[in-house]
Amino acid sequence: MPLDIPVADLVRQLSRVGLRPDDRLVEHILAYGPSARPELLRLAMCTEALHSEYPADLGPLHALRLLGELPDAEMIVPLLGGLPVAVYGEEDVPAQLYATELLQIIGRVGEPAVPMLWAYSDDAANDAMSRAAAINALAYVATYAPAVREAVVAEGRRRLALADLTMPIATGVVTMLAELGDAASYQAVMAAYRAGRVDTAHAPAAAARQFLLGKGREDLACVNHPLAERYDHHGPQQETPDDDA
Numbered sequence: 001m002p003l004d005i006p007v008a009d010l011v012r013q014l015s016r017v018g019l020r021p022d023d024r025l026v027e028h029i030l031a032y033g034p035s036a037r038p039e040l041l042r043l044a045m046c047t048e049a050l051h052s053e054y055p056a057d058l059g060p061l062h063a064l065r066l067l068g069e070l071p072d073a074e075m076i077v078p079l080l081g082g083l084p085v086a087v088y089g090e091e092d093v094p095a096q097l098y099a100t101e102l103l104q105i106i107g108r109v110g111e112p113a114v115p116m117l118w119a120y121s122d123d124a125a126n127d128a129m130s131r132a133a134a135i136n137a138l139a140y141v142a143t144y145a146p147a148v149r150e151a152v153v154a155e156g157r158r159r160l161a162l163a164d165l166t167m168p169i170a171t172g173v174v175t176m177l178a179e180l181g182d183a184a185s186y187q188a189v190m191a192a193y194r195a196g197r198v199d200t201a202h203a204p205a206a207a208a209r210q211f212l213l214g215k216g217r218e219d220l221a222c223v224n225h226p227l228a229e230r231y232d233h234h235g236p237q238q239e240t241p242d243d244d245a
Contacts, residue, residue, distance in 0.1 A: 007032045011039040014066075015049070015059030020231050030069055040067050041075055047085050050095040057094045058236065064098060065230050068105040073112040079105070080120060080137075083130040093236050101234070103133060107140025107223040111148050114141060118155065121169060132172030132202075139179040143220040153182050160188050170197040178208035181216025 010029050014021055029036050043049075043063035050057055067075055085099040106113060120126060120134040138156070142149040156177045159165065165173070174192055177185040189212060192198050193205045211217055225233060 007036050008039050011036070011043055011063065014043060014062040015056045017058075017062065018055045019058065019236055021062055026066070026227065029066060034070065034072065037067065037070055037072060037075065040070070041078060045078060045082055047082055047095075047098065050085070050098055051088070051092070061094050061098050061101075061236070064101060064105055065227055068101075068108045068230075069227050071105070071108040071110070073109050073116050076106055076109060076113060076116050076134075077120060080126070080130045080134055083127070083133050097234060097236055101222075101230070103137040103140050104223045104225075106137045107144045110141060110145040114138065114148055114152060117141070121172065128166065128168040132168040132175075135169065135172030136175050136179075139176045139217070139220055140223040142180060144223045149180070153177065153180060153185075156182070157185055157188065160185070160192060165197065167197060167199050171199045171203050174198050174208060175203045178203075178211040179217035179220060181211055181214060183212055186212045 005028065007029065010025065010032075013025055017025065029040070040063045044060050044067055046060050049060050064079075079102055083102070085095055085102070087095045087099055090096075106117075117134045117138050121131045123131070126134075135156075138152050142152045156173050160170065160173045160177070170192060174189050177189060186209075189208055190205070193200070193208070198205070198208075222230075222233070
């Protein structure tokens with residue numbers, strides 16, 4: 001396929017395509033390979049556009065999903081640095097989907113993401129919420145790359161035993177272990193709740209208990225969805241101005 005259209009022009013089209021980019025546009029962008037990442041990341045980082053008018057509000061989501069087809073460790077820090085993503089209620093579909101899938105997309109980086117995510121969570125210069133999210137992202141990494149699961153869980157257990165963890169970081173570790181269904185961590189996790197070390201507004205004890213005693217969080221498997229399946233399973237299917245005509 002001839003690369004006769006600049007990738008920046010192709011990526012800009014993502015803010016005009018509506019609910020789903022067509023296969024031809026996707027193929028043109030992905031044909032650029034790693035060279036497409038900077039432009040995709042630039043659009044994906046424009047989270048304020050998630051609250052703009054349709055169809056521009058879906059541009060960052062499309063770009064984020066395409067980054068999942070070109071995963072690279074270099075995109076981790078910028079994406080985490082954009083957290084938290086503002087979501088204004090149930091009708092804020094683009095922002096909801098973006099916030100839900102961001103950690104999944106990071107998870108698709110696989111094994112190279114592990115040291116970067118731990119390092120990001122250890123850096124006190126980063127926002128506390130994004131540091132916790134980095135740990136939470138490790139659950140998606142371990143699901144996407146099962147070979148690292150044992151090491152990720154072991155490090156999570158080690159960190160949970162540390163007495164000096166701040167509440168956001170302890171919450172991130174507890175969430176990661178629970179969502180992975182690490183039953184061996186049950187006592188340590190519940191002890192952390194009893195000690196008041198976990199932010200129960202973000203990680204309710206009942207949910208952690210359910211995950212730990214079950215098989216973990218089932219929708220971690222969404223990290224494995226390729227692009228087409230993301231649209232098929234997750235949407236968006238929001239109403240557009242034409243729907244009211």
